[in-house]
Amino acid sequence: MTTKLLTIIEKDGKAAKDKDPNLSDAELRRVYRTMVQTRIMDERALTLQRQGAIGFYLQALGQEASHIGSALPMQDSDWFFPAYRQPGIMLLRGADLDDIVNEWFGNDGDTSKGRQMPVHYSLRSINFVSISSPIGTQLSQAAGAAMAAKIRGDDTVFMTYCGDGGTSSNDFHAGLNFAAVYQAPCVFIVENNQWAISVPSTNQTKSESMAAKAQAYGMPGVRVDGNDILAVYRVCKEAVDRARKGGGPTLVETVTYRMGSHSSSDDADRYRDAKEHESWKQRDPIERFRKYLEKKGIWNEEFQSEIEESFKQDLNDAIKRAKARPKPAAATLFDDVYLQPTQQLIEQRDELLGLEGPESDEIGEFPL
Amino acid sequence: MTTKLLTIIEKDGKAAKDKDPNLSDAELRRVYRTMVQTRIMDERALTLQRQGAIGFYLQALGQEASHIGSALPMQDSDWFFPAYRQPGIMLLRGADLDDIVNEWFGNDGDTSKGRQMPVHYSLRSINFVSISSPIGTQLSQAAGAAMAAKIRGDDTVFMTYCGDGGTSSNDFHAGLNFAAVYQAPCVFIVENNQWAISVPSTNQTKSESMAAKAQAYGMPGVRVDGNDILAVYRVCKEAVDRARKGGGPTLVETVTYRMGSHSSSDDADRYRDAKEHESWKQRDPIERFRKYLEKKGIWNEEFQSEIEESFKQDLNDAIKRAKARPKPAAATLFDDVYLQPTQQLIEQRDELLGLEGPESDEIGEFPL
Amino acid sequence: MTLLGAVTDALKTEMRNDDRVVVFGEDVGKKGGVFGATEGIQAEFGEERCFDTPLSECGIIGTAVGMAVYGIRPIAEIQFMDFIYPAFDQIVSEAAKMRYRSGGEYTCPMVIRTPYGGGIRGGHYHSQSSEAYFCHTPGLKVVVPSTAADAKGLLISSIRDEDPVMFLEPKRIYRTHKGEVPDGEHVVPLGKGRIVREGTDCTVIAWGAMVSTCEKAADEAAKQGKSIEIIDPRSLVPFDEDIVLESVKKTGRCCVVYEAPKSCSFGSEIAAIVAEKAIEYLEGPVARVGGFDTPFPYSLEHLYMPDVRRVVEGIKKTFTW
Amino acid sequence: MTLLGAVTDALKTEMRNDDRVVVFGEDVGKKGGVFGATEGIQAEFGEERCFDTPLSECGIIGTAVGMAVYGIRPIAEIQFMDFIYPAFDQIVSEAAKMRYRSGGEYTCPMVIRTPYGGGIRGGHYHSQSSEAYFCHTPGLKVVVPSTAADAKGLLISSIRDEDPVMFLEPKRIYRTHKGEVPDGEHVVPLGKGRIVREGTDCTVIAWGAMVSTCEKAADEAAKQGKSIEIIDPRSLVPFDEDIVLESVKKTGRCCVVYEAPKSCSFGSEIAAIVAEKAIEYLEGPVARVGGFDTPFPYSLEHLYMPDVRRVVEGIKKTFTW
Ligand SMILES: Cc1ncc(C[n+]2csc(CCOP(=O)(O)OP(=O)(O)O)c2C)c(N)n1
């Protein structure tokens, strides 16, 4: 049951009438725009990294349908506990582009005040909780937040993400178990992109699918074509609606592919067969959706260039502004450890600020 | 599939011919003897605790079939990574009674040198690995030991235990996953005795059964009547054989009941319905097996008294000897931290041994 | 009231005060906790605000972090401090760093309550004092009461705090310690130590169950003509340096007493602070009387835990040059 | 050879020596580890002895413990030390205590290798130095090399050790540090420190990547007429007290330099040892130059990590009374 894979858009862009969620043309265009923007942003950022302008980057290349489609049924008041490969959610929810770009640079405009590596966004403005590097920790947190909302009687829904690798984490086990036991309004999305850095998902688990793991927790588990945005949307809409109505959590596995290397520090060619990569290129989620829109008559070259040009312009502007901003001030190092700094922190701050002579310049390169 | 419950011995002691594993009479009697001994030992030890002779005790009351039956198909060279509620395995494998009883007293004859609370046995003599208090940690260790045996080409099989509560632990998730990925010769027994101290198993997980959790790891999961020793044996024999033949791990759920309180520090009447307890008493695993033996004509009152009397005698003798032994010597405190003590440990030891004046006598009572 | 009763009192007081406060953990509901700290709470506040969890410390703390981030006030009970490690990642990587790593956008006001320390024949895994791990983790506060009144006042402060607090309850004195506890609202601020007794010859610093051991040792020392000042910091983070340094500057001697393994402990930190900031006042070595650098034993627990004779010995050391 | 190369060399040397040795972790196989420490190992020794694991540090260490108990010699790689916490329970409750709690019946000879420390723009979660947690845990050994030769010699000793060893590899100098490394068999015993440079006025103690920072600071201090002795303990547990105390007794001054948060750290421990055992020789306060008591930052990393000017400042402190 959990191994069946829901697909709606076929290769040629056709969609089965009875499955098509029938989004409005405006919505379809908005979604398409977000997918294209996400890809452009990913490209641009990786280039910035290659140029040495930012220290690290990690793309969602090929996973645009998976994360944008899943986020689509969420309301503005709903919350996300993301992993690190869902940048499109920020664009979908209208985050300020400057907030995104400043984070790459870790400058004084970064909402996180330059405390984390690039792609570890924190965007309170769109209920997008601070991203953590340790794999999986967001899963039990999302369950907890959902429990809290249930206790308070709020009708907020929570969505949280992990990769195929993340299913092996402690928090996957704890998070799904708690969410199920307390029937918390939480949707767990496993983006199965087939790889955890160099480890293939077949080495991650012997489970017949990631969705099948839902049975260990007594919650519905669904497997969906992660490169088909309508299929992802449809499945997640059901899960979100069920959660909101008190029906408890759902595990959704989106079957997709990491089309790039793991991150700017990785070279997938060292461990991955080029053929596999090629075959997945044929299933590009943006291309597939484009064909669907074209068939519907709501996509043309003009629309495409309009999206690309205007977004590139906006992005360039944001990058220019971000580059011009300084690093956070030295004193900010000591802020936000606690609401109020301790006596020890104040002393350490004052000592640092009182130092003379040149600062260290020995910092090296990030390898992963 | 995984919710079906295998039963062989019926209430009245009858056993379906096609399912009966047909153990020899001698073997059946040996098994029965071990079950009775286990229960006697549990009773006696709890009494010792109530009398203040030992500090803590925890019974396996009602779970004799579950753990003795599962251990039965294991060979002498096979290994156990037990939890704390499988005392019968020690008796089944012919452990020295003094080793068991000395552990309760934590005296200088204790194999663990008085480092752990009662019931945390370590018995290298029977490949029974040191018991830990933190729930679940043995599960990934057993998986690892099984991986090691596979790497070495040994044909050892590993069996490890946890309770229904233990299925929620990090190590359950990690241990089963690793065992399955590496197809390690490891059998995981979940003794679902319905309670984790005061928390019922229905509050532990929403999974339809504990055995169903096997699907998350792509291994066989079997559910068996844990109060029916032949059923437990049969299921575990299959699992052990499969493991030895390279067929990988199995998860076995034995459905049983904790007939006593959690431990000498707990009072189950405070949170548990007396009716539930009553209904399970009807399913007493020893009683059930006795009826089966009686039907077979290999049990009678004489046999019963012989078992009881001789074991009580042995136990009393062992207790007498254990009581007569002193605590481990003060200097032993510093042994076994490392193979060789560090400079700091030697200094600390010498300081302690050099002290004069009365030792502390402020140690209180253990509450759990 | 016992120290244990004061904990219950504080929980109830704050649950009445603030309906965002929820209490959960293993066996905290109907059973009221294995020590009874949550007794009566589910009955008064219902199963939504006081509930049992599956057996997963990772899940308990992970969900607590999510709750705190979302805006309610979780109080998570870990049954014994020895069992906190499955949740260690959520504590040190998540709770401790949420405010900092998000630039203050998300915060994690929560309390982790856990019985800690030895002295109850709990052996290897029901006795440990691992405050050092948490004191070394920026972003966490670490609190240890030694009296019933402090237990109530400090716990109320911890619940109201805007950051994650490890609230360590010295289980050895849960029931043996009894003292006056103010009714209702009673707040003891975090970061302010307490002079347990004044003295002039040597400063002894101790927390939790060790405070009373040190009081007895001080009596002993008095018989030998030494006047001991005892200081209970009450919270280890934030740490009241001033009260310690002022005392050491006065007495010229310093002995730190704690149950945890001696090395790389919070006792080491106090010694280091003194060596950094008051060395010119010292008239003898800074002594540390800790647990030994071994795992916690069962049968020899009475030797492992600092007792009067070991504290007296430690005090003596501060008088040797 | 680089320090990184020396690690690979040690692994291969011992895998050739002892067929019980196996290496595993995330991405250690075909990829050869994210830093390349296991490059070529799977090719030489096959997938049985060098293999990738699922993404579970709990599983990696839990299975390693089981392997060690059963009798093979696991070397587990944790990709970054910051990600070790999901395995914390298996390390501190199991590996560390197996020998003790079983009265020596079962032992746990295994090595946990992990890149650690800052200086590579890894930010919040790829930079931390959490040796203190492990140094405070009896039953574990903790080793940190600062040269290529030591990396090889200490790692070989760690693999041969009968107890669990945390082998912390200062990733900042993985490739920047280069030095002679003896071919084949090369053993540096655990528990013996190294005098990095001799001096007469102040003892500076540092390990890992901080050693070279301290050497530069010592050059700086020399310009100001101060002769600095630098000591690298090489293993923190077991700790070579004698080499430190002897030096401090000679110089009369002591400054400890480390990357970890300042408080409750292994640096605190060294300060405490000095305050306990060499106080009468001290001519100034014991200075600690550590990371700040904050989580690890990204953009301001260069300010967070002790650098030459901060070490020089620390040394100066030891000259103020
Ligand atoms: C606890 C932990 N261990 C290891 C890492 C290092 N690491 C970063 S990403 C990654 C692979 C993650 O794979 P997956 O969950 O499939 O997500 P994907 O990158 O494919 O989106 C690893 C091992 C980490 N961040 N956290």
Ligand SMILES: Cc1ncc(C[n+]2csc(CCOP(=O)(O)OP(=O)(O)O)c2C)c(N)n1
């Ligand atoms: C990690 C951890 N958390 C909590 C405890 C305290 N504790 C001891 S036994 C127990 C319940 C275990 O229940 P279950 O796994 O069902 O085993 P049973 O006692 O029923 O055999 C708990 C919570 C522990 N020992 N370890």
Ligand SMILES: [Mg+2]
């Ligand atoms: Mg992946």
Ligand SMILES: [Mg+2]
């Ligand atoms: Mg149970």
